[in-house]
Amino acid sequence: MKKYTKIKDLSHLTETIKEAILLKMNPFEYSDLGKNKTLVMLFFNASLRTRLSTEKAAKNLGMEVMVVNVNEAWQLEFGDGTIMNGNTSEHIKEAAQVISQYADIIAVRAFPGLTDKQTDASEVVLNSFVKYATVPIVNMESATAHPLQALADAITISELTEKKRPKVVLSWAPHPKALPQAVANSFVEMMQHPEVDLTITHPKGYALNPEITKGVSINYNQEDALKGADFVYVKNWSSYNNYGKILSQDPNWMMTQAKLGEAKFMHCLPVRRNVVVEDAVLDSKNSVVIAQANNRTFAAQMVLKQILEGL
Ligand code: CP
Numbered sequence: 001m002k003k004y005t006k007i008k009d010l011s012h013l014t015e016t017i018k019e020a021i022l023l024k025m026n027p028f029e030y031s032d033l034g035k036n037k038t039l040v041m042l043f044f045n046a047s048l049r050t051r052l053s054t055e056k057a058a059k060n061l062g063m064e065v066m067v068v069n070v071n072e073a074w075q076l077e078f079g080d081g082t083i084m085n086g087n088t089s090e091h092i093k094e095a096a097q098v099i100s101q102y103a104d105i106i107a108v109r110a111f112p113g114l115t116d117k118q119t120d121a122s123e124v125v126l127n128s129f130v131k132y133a134t135v136p137i138v139n140m141e142s143a144t145a146h147p148l149q150a151l152a153d154a155i156t157i158s159e160l161t162e163k164k165r166p167k168v169v170l171s172w173a174p175h176p177k178a179l180p181q182a183v184a185n186s187f188v189e190m191m192q193h194p195e196v197d198l199t200i201t202h203p204k205g206y207a208l209n210p211e212i213t214k215g216v217s218i219n220y221n222q223e224d225a226l227k228g229a230d231f232v233y234v235k236n237w238s239s240y241n242n243y244g245k246i247l248s249q250d251p252n253w254m255m256t257q258a259k260l261g262e263a264k265f266m267h268c269l270p271v272r273r274n275v276v277v278e279d280a281v282l283d284s285k286n287s288v289v290i291a292q293a294n295n296r297t298f299a300a301q302m303v304l305k306q307i308l309e310g311l
Pocket of ligand 1: 047049149270
């Protein structure tokens with residue numbers, strides 16, 4: 001694999017998921033693969049799980065890891081032909097090539113601004129690294145996608161499902177801040193699979209990018225959508241059509257034990273208790289959020305392994 005910026009970069013998804021589950025039993029099986037190789041992780045935004053799980057994955061493969069909080073480095077310019085007499089000190093053209101000399105793989109986290117849909121859709125930060133770096137790039141959550149999270153979610157469902165074709169519901173939930181659509185986008189892309197029966201439920205005005213949800217069942221009635229669900233993935237996202245706006249904070253959309261029933265509860269974390277989901281759900285045996293977070297390591301390890309094999 002030459003890069004992992006989107007789910008479609010994985011050519012053998014089903015096999016990758018199966019191998020990730022096996023890898024959990026023997027995480028150091030490929031500890032020589034990354035010997036004398038370095039992963040540089042660049043964070044333009046905060047992280048707990050992605051940072052620790054990706055570092056752990058790299059170390060399980062024998063790699064060295066360097067982490068940069070980008071706001072502590074020189075401010076980068078991404079514009080082509082910009083007269084750099086403002087706040088930016090270094091152009092991505094130099095920065096990406098320089099970092100490539102220290103790294104065998106570069107991983108990048110860069111969230112959207114949520115003010116301009118076109119700018120966010122162009123994935124300027126991630127795509128600039130793809131363009132100017134000379135080593136493979138891994139997406140640790142970009143403006144529109146979180147493919148490492150989606151791979152961990154697919155591993156979790158595959159491990160826990162008792163059915164050949166489980167019903168999976170992605171349910172919008174309220175949140176006080178405007179959040180990206182990235183996690184929801186990648187989850188929907190990952191679940192568009194013949195072995196999954198996917199439904200999305202959200203209030204009117206919260207439709208995701210129609211190119212991503214094409215062909216997926218959408219139900220504005222949460223209670224109706226949740227009937228017969230095996231897995232319920234709860235996530236807030238801001239409006240896509242009314243870009244980046246909060247249109248509703250209706251607490252009736254919060255996930256409760258009564259609504260969840262016997263379904264497994266999923267969330268990428270971090271999660272706001274008693275806003276997105278009530279305590280009773282997170283504290284119940286049906287919550288699989290800790291297992292999901294654990295699978296972030298093995299998702300990242302499979303991605304790094306496949307890139308290392310191609311170097
Ligand atoms: N789920 C997730 O990406 O967590 P972090 O933001 O803590 O990395």
